Amino acid sequence: MDHISRVAQRPRVVVSRLRRHYLTRHYHPRNSSSPSSSSLISPSLLRPAPLLRTRAAPTTTTTNLPISSTLSSLRTPARYASTMAEPQFSEGINPEQARPGLRALQTEGWALDEDGQGVKKTFYFRSYFKAVSFVNVIASQSSTKKHHPTMTVRIGSVDIHWTTHHPRGLSAKDLEMAQHCDEAAELMGAVEQGQGKKCAPGRD
Helix, strand or coil: CCHHHHHHHHHHHHHHHHHHHHHHHHCCCCCCCCCCCHCCCHHHCCCCCCCCCCCCCCCCCCCHHHHHHHHHHHHCCCCHHHHHHHEECCCCHHHHHHHHHHHHHHHCCCEEEECCCCCEEEEECCCCHHHHHHHHHHHHHHHCCCCCCEEECCCCEEEEEEEECEEEEHHHHHHHHHHHHHHHHHHCCCHHHHHCCCCCCCCC
């Protein structure tokens, strides 16, 4: 009977030893050097808490753009649309061959129009007479080439717009005549924008 009772008590001894071993290594009371009976922790409380499965929040991709750049893109004036347009060449024109000539004109102040189907530029002169003389030179060359621009004459400036109507778009003739305008303007003494003649109040 004694042997049987000792065997029956072994599980309790093992559990008691394991409990003391755990508390000695992992539990450190604040105010005493050894654990007291009141500070014993139930084995059920030592079990790790079950993991809770939570649904991950959907990830969103945001682009942090400066507010100033966003507002500036919304407030782009219409007069800058010509610099943003893509060239629309006439039918039969090879864009790869025409682009170098177009880029050369753009370095001289020419810009694409709003539709990208023509080029335009404003020339400035010190007098109204020089502005009209410049128009006459362009008109003479246009008659020879049978290709005419739209010109607006002011007291000290001339707006010129070249485009091709048949077939519609930007053609080699437009680029050639635009270059001729630069040469004629140099001969007629064209000046910078701020140096052109302006309207002045008349004298009594």
